[in-house]
Amino acid sequence: MSRKKDNYETSRWKKFKSWVDGETDPLDHGMEAHEAIPPREDIYDSAAHEKAVKEELSKIYGEDRRAVLRARGIRYFQRFYKVMSVVLCLGIIMVLLWTVASLPITGNASNPDNNEVAARYIEKGLQETGAVNIVTGMILDYRAFDTFGESCVLFIGSCCVLVLLRLDGDSKNESIRKMIAESDDRHFEPKNDIILQKCACVLVPIIMIFGVYIVLNGHLSPGGGFSGGAVLGSGLILYLNAFGYGKMGKMFTEKLYKRITLCALTFYCLAKSYSFFTGANHLESGIPLGTPGAILSSGLILPLNICVGLVVACTMYAFYTLFRKGGM
Amino acid sequence: MDVSLVEHLLLNIEETVSIVLFGIGFTILLLHRNLIKKIMGMNIMDTATYLFLASKGYITGRAVPIVVDGIQDVSAYINPVPSGLVLTGIVVSVSTTALMLALTIRLYERYHSLDLDEILILAKEEEQI
Structure with a gap:
C-alpha cells in the first residue's frame, strides 16, 4: 500500500x-x-x-x-x-x-407572523391530523404537496448528479473506461481496514436503528422523514466505506435504488392526491386517525414519512457513490 | 434615533447575526475565484436564511410545537410555520449543493482548474478555435 x-x-x-x-x-x-x-x-x-x-x-x-x-x-x-x-x-x-432595525422584536407573541394560521395549526392540528408533532402534521398533512415538491427536488437533484457524474461500466468507449479505472480509489487505501470494520460492526446497526426510530416517530417526537433518512443514508455510507463495493453490491444495487425511489414517490403522490381529493369534496376518506400518541396513528403521516425517509436515504447514498466512483 | 436603531438591532440580535452571515457569504461568493469556496459561501448564505426564519418563528418562553399533556393553547407553543419553511430550505440547499459540486467536478476534469477566471479564458479560447 x-x-x-x-x-x-x-x-x-x-x-x-x-x-x-x-x-x-x-x-x-x-x-x-x-x-x-x-x-x-x-x-x-x-x-x-x-x-x-x-x-x-x-x-x-x-x-x-x-x-x-x-x-x-x-x-x-x-x-x-x-x-x-x-x-x-x-x-x-x-x-x-x-430593515432588521425596523422589524418587530424577536420573541414577541404579538408579532404579525404569529397570526391565525399558526393558531389554527396549534389548536386544531391534533384533531385534524392526529399528529402530536404539530410541525410534522403541518408539513405532511396541511402542506403535504409542498413536501412532495421537496422530495421531487431532491430526486431531480440526484438525477442531475447522475447525469453529470455517472460513468457507464459497460461502455465501449476507451476514454470512459480509463476514467473508471482512474476513479477507482481503492488502490490508495488499505483493502480491509480492521479497525474501521470492527467499529462499523458496532456502529452501523445502532445508526440504522436510530434512523428507523426517527422516521417512525416523526409524528410523535422531533424528527421525520428527512432527518431520519439522512441518518439512514450515513449508516449506508459508513458500511460502504468499511466493507467496500463488493459486499454493498449484494445488498443495495442501482436497480433497487431506482425501484425504492420510484415506488416511494409514486405512493406519496397517489396517497396524497386521494386524501386531498376526498378532503376538498368533503367525502369520507376512510383513513383512520387513531389515538394521538400511539405509533400507529395520524392517518397517512406515518407511511408518508417512511416514503420520504426512503427517498432521502437512497439519495444520500447515491450522492456519495456518484461523487466517489461515478456509479453504484 | 441612532441609539434606538442600535438598541433595536441588539434586541433583534438573531436577525442581525443572520444578516451579517448572509453578507459574509455574499462577499465570499464575489471575492473568491475558487469554485469550491464559492459553494461554501453559498452554503453560509443558506445557513443565514435558516437562522433568520427560525428566529422569526420563536416566541420567548414558549415550548416546541409538540403537544404535551393535551395542552392545545396557542400561548403554549411557538409558531410552527417557519420551522416547516426551514425544512424546505435545508432540502433544497442539499440538492443544489450536490448539483454545484458535480458541475465543479466536470469543469475540473475538462479544464484542470478550479479558478473561474481561468476556466472562462480557456472556454473562450476553445470557442475561437
Missing part, C-alpha cells in the same frame, strides 16, 4: 516541480511554456538571417510589452473589482440591517 502511495505522490510532485521550473505549464495540457524559445544557432552565420532574428525578437518584445500592459490592466481591474464588491456587500448588509 505504501509503495503505491509513494508512486502516486512522486508523480504529483514531479509534475509540480516541472511546473515550478518552468518546463511545463499544466494549464496548456503539457505544452512547453512560452518563454522557453530554443536558441537557434544555425542561423547566426548570415546577415539576412540576423535581420530575420532581429525582426522576430522585436515582434516578441512588442508582444511582451503589450502583454505587460494588459497584465497591468487586469491587475488594476482586479483591485477595482475587489474594492467594489466589498463596497457592494457592505451596502447590502447596511440596507438589510436597516
